[in-house]
Amino acid sequence: MNALARGENRPAPADRMTVTVSCSTPVDVSALLLGTDGSVRADGDFVFFNQPVGPGVVYRHGRGAGDMVDVQTSALPADVDRVVVTASLDGSGPATFAAAGSLVATIASDAGTLTFPISGLTTESAVVCVEIYRRGGGWKVRAVGQGYDNGLAGIATAFGVNVDDEPAPAPAPSAGTHSRTDQTIVAPARTDPTVVAQPAASGYPPPVTPVSGQPAPGHQSYPPPPAYPPTAPYPSGQTPAAPPYPPAPSYPPAPSYPGEPQHYSAPVQQAPAAPPVPSTFSSQQGALPMHSDLFDPRHAEVTGVGIQKQGGKMIKVTVNGEVMARAGSMVAYQGELQFQALGSGGIGRAIQQRLTGEGVPLMKVSGRGDLFLANSAADVHTIDLDGTDGLTINGANVLAFDSTLTYNIGRVQGAAGVASNAGLFNCVFTGRGRIAITSHGAPVVLNVDQPTYADPQAAVAWSSSLQTGIKRNDSFGLGRLMGRSTGEGTTLAFSGRGFVIVQPSELPPGGLLGGTGGGQEAGHSGGMFGGLLG
Known part of the structure; x- marks a missing residue:
């Protein structure tokens, strides 16, 4: 077993590798497939607990042990330049890695095992552990250890994942129709706290500061x-305005x-129920006549x-x-x-x-x-x-x-x-x-x-x-x-x-x-x- 220092790189030990992240505190492990621009090609390149399979990459739950990411470099698409493996606190324990205890990333293969003990984290709630990247026609691995202060969302945003990814609502129906509009839920823009990143020499993008100035609920334009x-009488002397949407x-x-x-x-x-009236279930409804309240x-x-x-x-x-x-x-x-x-x-x-x-x-x-x-x-x-x-x-x-x-x-x-x-x-x-x-x-x-x-x-x-x-x-x-x-x-x-x-x-x-x-x-x-x- 060989230990890696922060920033150290080695030739990839094999075509198939399993990256395991172990921590004293429960963490979520994820992987991102990045292009040469340092961003995901699409949201499908973000592999995590809710989307466990990507091209050449599979997430596996550790069932009490460390979660794992299986990487097969020969199965990665040609336009994928590197795969980064991350860990983030899941919210059930400490809020930052300063109180999370030991954190270790292990890269295992048939040819041997590399370990990277990650230390020095303070206010961070997520960290890029290791990366597997192309170099000179082959693949190498690097110990990274860069932290993010706003967790999994900060990492996802930094690498180009569209966190607010739900589609915009469909147009309203024409006047006079009583059918429900075919619309989906729209997630308002996130308002996560400002992110502070650990400086790193690996060229990782800094965490993204969210856009401020969200309109107040009463000033948003709703579908x-x-x-x-x-649902209650209008105050006396006021006349309700005609609704700008069709009757329903x-x-x-x-x-x-x-x-x-x-x-x-x-x-x-609920209004008081009327006294029960004995009724007869008709045989025309597909059953024998019978009586019941x-x-x-x-x-x-x-x-x-x-x-x-x-x-x-x-x-x-x-x-x-x-x-x-x-x-x-x-x-x-x-x-x-x-x-x-x-x-x-x-x-x-x-x-x-x-x-x-x-x-x-x-x-x-x-x-x-x-x-x-x-x-x-x-x-x-x-x-x-x-x-x-x-x-x-x-x-x-x-x-x-x-x-x-x-x-x-x-x-x-x-x-x-x-x-x-x-x-x-x-x-x-x-x-x-x-x-x-x-x-x-x-x-x-x-x-x-x-x-x-x-x-x-x-x-x-x-x-x-x-x-x-x-x-x-x-x-x-x-x-x-x-x-x-x-x-x-x-x-x-x-x-x-x-x-x-x-x-x-x-x-x-x-x-x-x-x-x-x-x-x-x-x-x-x-x-x-x-x-x-x-």
């Missing part, structure tokens, strides 16, 4: 949603949260188009185009519908989700028919957004939404000082349209007219215009070190004008033993605020 009627499904009005402008509707309460109108399908509540724990979506739904939430459907798994949306969304633990595992449902959705018999509520403010929501509570809405992943304000990345992020929905959410039990909608605090596991959603923060309730003294605590050590703090939806449950999704989050486990919780992650 038109289905034309929902107002008529949804029943829902009350707005108290004391605020009528831009949002609070979760719609199951056949009374309480259990019949709701009418209307778009997203509608079907009882208290299910929604019915009359699909005439497409709708976005939580993967695995379909319980029944009628008609000609197609289901397409979207993960959490493209390479950019996968990177964000892995860094934050947050994400909504989505499927796109298209065609014409009736779709019925539910999630573990949780209570269902609908909220209409009109584009003037966003809705920040726990990813675990998203059930379905109009394709005219966009969503991104944002950090809870005031959470940057917490050591772990896990549990500090949530989904922010903007635009105009309807979203269906779930809660464990009947929630309360709090009007934030004074400082408001909620358990991170119980906070379902809130107005994006609210200021948020982290409040620590337990003092960090001897009693805390000995295990004595109030059980309410950390809460979310809200201030400003808006509302907070709180469910009567403090358990994370899946109970006390819920998942750990991360890009491969979207929709599960992890870290200090596990339930906030969805």
Whole structure:
């Protein structure tokens, strides 16, 4: 076994090599195939956990040991000049490599093994470990060790991967049509912190500083949603302007949260059910005549188009185009519908989700028919957004939404000082349209007219215009070190004008033993605020 120093290069030991990255802290390993210009040729040249195969390169999960990248140089395309292998913290442990412990890259082949112990990292959360590159008709390997301060996203951006890679929305339909617009979710531009790179002699591109000056949610130009009627009466003396988008499904009005402008509707309460009426199931419907209270109108399908509540724990979506739904939430459907798994949306969304633990595992449902959705018999509520403010929501509570809405992943304000990345992020929905959410039990909608605090596991959603923060309730003294605590050590703090939806449950999704989050486990919780992650 031979050890490499930073910047040292050697002839490639063989045509087939396996690069293994081992660390005391969980890390994500990835590889990028670069051309002579130092950039990927296309997004398919970025090989990582969500896209494990590229030409001549294969990613393999280590299952508790170090993740591996297999490289066969003879199988690499002629216009690939080098392959770089990287490692990034996955968000479940320390925020930087300074506290991550040992980090070693190993290049193994039939001809022998080379090792590169990587040291000297401080504020970095990602690092280029080694590169395999062409030289004089052959291949060589080099120990690099260059760090990046904004993780996997910083490395991907520096080498030309289009992180915000989702397509722009399609044009709105012509006036008079009632079909849903055929649009996809558009990821707003990333707003990662400025990146600081370690100086290196290898000529690697410096991390890219994100573009500033993003428009505020209320000033963005959103694609038109289905034309929902107002969810609350307009203030007296005002006349609503004609909507600039075509008419669409008529949804029943829902009350707005108290004391605020009528831009949002609070979760719609189901009207009292009529007394059961004995019904007969006709033999003309394909079964023998029979009698049951199951056949009374309480259990019949709701009418209307778009997203509608079907009882208290299910929604019915009359699909005439497409709708976005939580993967695995379909319980029944009628008609000609197609289901397409979207993960959490493209390479950019996968990177964000892995860094934050947050994400909504989505499927796109298209065609014409009736779709019925539910999630573990949780209570269902609908909220209409009109584009003037966003809705920040726990990813675990998203059930379905109009394709005219966009969503991104944002950090809870005031959470940057917490050591772990896990549990500090949530989904922010903007635009105009309807979203269906779930809660464990009947929630309360709090009007934030004074400082408001909620358990991170119980906070379902809130107005994006609210200021948020982290409040620590337990003092960090001897009693805390000995295990004595109030059980309410950390809460979310809200201030400003808006509302907070709180469910009567403090358990994370899946109970006390819920998942750990991360890009491969979207929709599960992890870290200090596990339930906030969805």
